[in-house]
Amino acid sequence: MNFRKATISDLAEMKELFVQTIQSVCKNDYNPDQINVWISGAENTQRWIDVIEKQFVLLAIIENKIVGFGTLKDGNYIDFFFIHKDFQRQGIANKIFVExxxxxxxxxxxxxxSDVSITAKPFFLKKGFIVKAEQKNILKGIEIINYKMEKEL
Structure with missing residues (x-):
């Protein structure tokens, strides 16, 4: 596995990984309406371009395929953190997190x-984060629960 910073040319593959991971990995924690609203964020291409241009975006690559990515905004906020649905539980998340x-x-x-999904909460707890608050976000009329979490460095 190699790491590299994302470029605009990675946009389509990153969005695809985002959608497929949420649809597959998060289906036990969120209902279909919640998942559909969440993945609709992939439609906001300008937001994704801004992330790639303004954040530290680290890609994990295996055989020229993006298998995970994490982003750091303003040096202290994990904005995106996703591991490909076919590469779960292989230590990739840990390696991205360390970086x-x-x-x-x-x-x-x-x-x-970070604002952490129900699905990702156990991973972040293992990494030393604590829950500061449960958040009930309303997106397009649908409530999605996540957690404001933080870790002292």
Whole structure:
């Protein structure tokens, strides 16, 4: 597995991974309406372009395929963190997370935060995050629960 920073040419593959992962991996924690609203975020291409251009976006690559990615916004906020549905539980998330923490330390960040799905919450707890609040987000009239979490560095 190799790491590299994302470029605009990675946009379509990143969005596809985002959609497929949510549809597959999160289906036990979110109902079909919630999943459909969540994946509709892939339609906002400008948001994705802004992420690639303005955030630290780290891709995990195996055989020229993106198998996971994580993003760090402003040196202290994990915005996106997704592992390909076919590459779950292989240590990829851990390796991406370590790299994001190293990047956060370059910014001298004292705390790293994220808004974490029900599905990802156990992983973040294992990485030393604590839950600061349960959040009930309303997107297109649908409630989606996630958690404001943080970790001291």
């Amino acid at each position: 994001l923490e190293i990047e956060a330390q370059k910014y001298h960040s004292k705390i790293i935060t």
